[in-house]
Amino acid sequence: xxxSEKENSPLAEDPKKTAEIAWLREHRFAFxxxxxxxxxxxGRGALVIDASTEPLGENTPFYYAPQAQIESQGQADEVxxxxxxxxSEYNPSKELVAVFIRPGLEQFGFSMYQIGxxxxxxxxxxxxxxxxxx
Numbered sequence: 001x002x003x004s005e006k007e008n009s010p011l012a013e014d015p016k017k018t019a020e021i022a023w024l025r026e027h028r029f030a031f032x033x034x035x036x037x038x039x040x041x042x043g044r045g046a047l048v049i050d051a052s053t054e055p056l057g058e059n060t061p062f063y064y065a066p067q068a069q070i071e072s073q074g075q076a077d078e079v080x081x082x083x084x085x086x087x088s089e090y091n092p093s094k095e096l097v098a099v100f101i102r103p104g105l106e107q108f109g110f111s112m113y114q115i116g117x118x119x120x121x122x123x124x125x126x127x128x129x130x131x132x133x134x
Contacts, residue, residue: 016051020100020111023056028115035096038064044087046070046097051111065099079110090114 024031031047038045045066053060067087073080086097095116102109 016102017111019054019056020051020113023060024098024113024115031098031115032096034064036092038066039092042066043068044090044092046083046087046099046112049098049100051100051102083112086112086114 035045035047042064043066045064047062048065049056049060049062051060067084070080070087071084083097083099090097095114098113098115100111100113102111
């Protein structure tokens, strides 16, 4: 089940989500610059952030995944469907989509955010279920 919730909801009270939102806000100008450049080169896409090491910091790895790459992963699961939807609907001139992936031994956890050009968080998507490694 996927729950879309606004920033001032219980989702924002989750310590991991709070840390992710704070980190995105702290680096938003750099991320918007990167997202705009990559959008110009590769089209729509999302910043994918490896949140396997905590706390989030300057050495946290991330990359830009173009829409075609995201769609090629298939849409058999709820996470892929929601990410594809966010990437196809955001306004690249003033928004970006960011996805945090938390690898585990048997499952992946995900958090997705659609962020506006100002400080506003447009949407935080809570993925209630996780995906098993294949």
